[in-house]
Each structure stands twice: as C-alpha cells, then as structure tokens.
Amino acid sequence: xxxxxxxxIADFAAKLSTDRMGFxxxxxxxxxxxxxxxxxLALPQLYRVLIDPWVSLAAxxxxxxxAIGTLFLYKGFEVGRxxxxxxxxxxxxxxxxxxxxxxxxxxLTKELLLGICLVISGVVLVSLQSSRGGGSKVAAGTxxxxxxxxCGGFLLFGLKPVTAAFGPFLPVxxxxxxxxxxxxVPAIRTESKVLSSALKxxxxxxxxxxxxxxxxxxxxxxxxVTVVAPLGGMFxxxxxxxxxLFLKEKPSxxxxxxxxxxxxxxxTLGLFT
Numbered sequence: 001x002x003x004x005x006x007x008x009i010a011d012f013a014a015k016l017s018t019d020r021m022g023f024x025x026x027x028x029x030x031x032x033x034x035x036x037x038x039x040x041l042a043l044p045q046l047y048r049v050l051i052d053p054w055v056s057l058a059a060x061x062x063x064x065x066x067a068i069g070t071l072f073l074y075k076g077f078e079v080g081r082x083x084x085x086x087x088x089x090x091x092x093x094x095x096x097x098x099x100x101x102x103x104x105x106x107x108l109t110k111e112l113l114l115g116i117c118l119v120i121s122g123v124v125l126v127s128l129q130s131s132r133g134g135g136s137k138v139a140a141g142t143x144x145x146x147x148x149x150x151c152g153g154f155l156l157f158g159l160k161p162v163t164a165a166f167g168p169f170l171p172v173x174x175x176x177x178x179x180x181x182x183x184x185v186p187a188i189r190t191e192s193k194v195l196s197s198a199l200k201x202x203x204x205x206x207x208x209x210x211x212x213x214x215x216x217x218x219x220x221x222x223x224x225v226t227v228v229a230p231l232g233g234m235f236x237x238x239x240x241x242x243x244x245l246f247l248k249e250k251p252s253x254x255x256x257x258x259x260x261x262x263x264x265x266x267x268t269l270g271l272f273t
Contacts, residue, residue: 002211003213003215003228009239010209011089011239012246014026014030014074015082015243018077018078019078027071027179046173048166052166055166058161059171063174063177063182067179075144076144080140081140082239083240083251085145086240087262090234090235091119091262093269095152095156095157096157099154099225100225101226104157114265169217212235216229230268236259
C-alpha cells in the first residue's frame, strides 16, 4: 500500500512536470535526484556489486528496462490524460504475476485467472474514449501506457530475485544510476535547462517514486510478487483522484466502469494469491 501511495503521488506530480518541461527532462532529473535519496541506504551494500557480477548485470538490465518504461509512462502523461494513462499503466502487475507464475513457481488459481480477465476488460474500457461522431477511438497516450505496462511488469518480476541477492536498497540505486546513463544521451541532444531550475517540480516526483520503489523491494523481500505487485498496482486510484480534484479530468461513464474493473481485478490478484 505504501508502494501504491508513492507511485500515485509521483505520477500526478510527473503529469505537471511533463507539461512544463517535457517527458525526457522529467525522466532524467527523476533519476538524478532520486539517486541521492536512496544512496545513504544503499551505500553500505555497494560492495555486493563486486561479489556477484551476474546479479549486478541483471540489476543493470533492469535499470535499462526501468528507464525505457519511464519514458513510455511520461510520454503518455505528456500527450494523454492522466485519468486514462495511469489506470492502464497500473496493470503492469498483471505482466509481473504471469512471469512469476512461469518462472518463479507461483501457482495460477481460479481467483487469479478471474483477476487477470477483469484487468484486461478494464484496460479495454479505459483506453477507449467517445468521439464526436458517436463512436469510440483509442485515447491518446494509450500505446505509451501499454509500453510501460510491459516494461513495468517485467521490472516487478525481475526485482524479486535481484532483491533477494542485493537487499531492498541497492537495486533501486543501480536502477537510478543506469537510468541517468540511458536518459542523458537523448537529453543532451535536446535543448537543455539547468538542473537547479528543474529541482522544484521534479523533487516530489523523485522522492515519492524512489520511496515507492524501495517500499516495493522491501515488500518482495518478505512476500511474493503475486501479492505485493497487484496491491502496489492500485497507485492509479491515487493518481486519478488527484487528477479529478486538481486537473478537472472527468472520465466518461465507460471509462469509470473500466477503472473500477481494473481496481477489482488488481484487488482480486492481490487478495486471493
């Protein structure tokens, strides 16, 4: 639940930041500032990078996936509505659960299958918005949200074994450092701003996103992916509520139904697995 709260607040702040400075700068500055939040906690465990190079390579790979997923998500925020992109992005635990079943030996139950069907149905409803001609069309940002769903789901799955070897803090730090390297290259090629000018809007994103990542790695240190990931996926309820209160984003009836269906699916995945 701490994971859900952290990601929910971070994504709302990210929407405001991407509208102001673009998705690329927001993603880069998130990695830079966020690394300082987790550095004091991860520093005592940094020696493990040399002890187990294969786990280090896995953590680096997860860092690349995380950076790509961040770009997908923030680009979706930039071009689409927060109340549409966030619920679709919150279905990333579905991918994580399926991978955990396939590779970590976690069991597929009837309740789990029901939750998966609810999530998929909800995504379809949320991703459609009414057009002026009376029909429906795919909402802007949907493709980017789906891209994040795939990257985020793999990340939720991959963090389980890496966290088991490195503890809850070091994997988050490695992902931040790798994210800086991945995102710095395209950011340098665009018109840049001084980091100090971006500190105020990005600071809450970096704090809450890093907080949520650490909460998740702590969660999977004691529990399973099929429990922690779906409950963490409820972050969109926080994001959509903030978007409704402060951005006046009012979803259509079928999108509200889809959002509720996603929440029911995520709850089913979390409570019955």
